Amino acid sequence: MMKDQKGFTLLESLCVLSIFLIIASITALLAKPHFLYFEKQMFFTQVKADLLYAQQYAITHQTDVVVQFAPDQHMYTAHMKMGSDPIISREYSKMFEIEKGTMPLYFQYGPNGNANKFGSFYIRAGNERYQFTFLIGRGRFHVAKE
Numbered sequence: 458m459m460k461d462q463k464g465f466t467l468l469e470s471l472c473v474l475s476i477f478l479i480i481a482s483i484t485a486l487l488a489k490p491h492f493l494y495f496e497k498q499m500f501f502t503q504v505k506a507d508l509l510y511a512q513q514y515a516i517t518h519q520t521d522v523v524v525q526f527a528p529d530q531h532m533y534t535a536h537m538k539m540g541s542d543p544i545i546s547r548e549y550s551k552m553f554e555i556e557k558g559t560m561p562l563y564f565q566y567g568p569n570g571n572a573n574k575f576g577s578f579y580i581r582a583g584n585e586r587y588q589f590t591f592l593i594g595r596g597r598f599h600v601a602k603e
Contacts (some may be wrong), residue, residue, distance in 0.1 A: 493552075497582050500549060501600055504533070504589075507545050511535040512596050514544055515566035526562040526578075528555040554581040560591060572596040579603075 508524065514535075515522040522544065526533040531553070535545040555562060560576030567573060577590045580600075591598045 493583070496550065496552070497585075500553060500582070501580075501587070503547065503549075505598075505600070507533070507535065507547060508598065511545060512566045512570050512572075515568060516570045519568040521568065522566045524564055524566070526555050528562065552582060555579070556581065558588070564591070566596055570596050572598075 511522045511524050518537075520537050522535055522537060524533065524535045530548075531551055532546065532548040534543045534547075536543040556579040558577040558579050560574045560578055562578060564572050564574040571594060572591050575591045575593045577588050580587045580589060586603045588601050588603055589598065590601065
């Protein structure tokens with residue numbers, strides 16, 4: 458090799474590449490908790506939006522809309538009558554477990570938007586537990602971390 462030729466040696470290039478890979482792997486390990494946090498946030502946002510949509514559908518179409526959670530299949534549906542095509546059919550991640558609380562995992566929005574049942578059910582995400590509460594009248598609900 459000629460002495461006036463400029464460039465990097467193989468050893469220098471491998472050192473830079475190894476430093477880059479170390480930094481990239483540390484970043485990937487630190488990003489996993491953020492991914493789980495955003496997955497939880499997206500799940501609860503989607504469930505809330507779907508329940509509000511089912512309630513609005515019942516009001517605008519002046520019909521009953523049945524919402525049913527199927528924890529064994531990791532999905533929930535909303536439909537007008539049993540056996541009809543679902544208005545909403547959504548599968549969710551297996552990291553979420555829905556448990557019955559003071560209310561069953563099915564309820565109905567009436568034509569006026571009121572839910573026919575009230576109470577709570579629980580959603581477990583990893584080692585955290587969230588309480589999904591439906592209030593008496595008007596079909597209002599909220600989610601709280603226990």
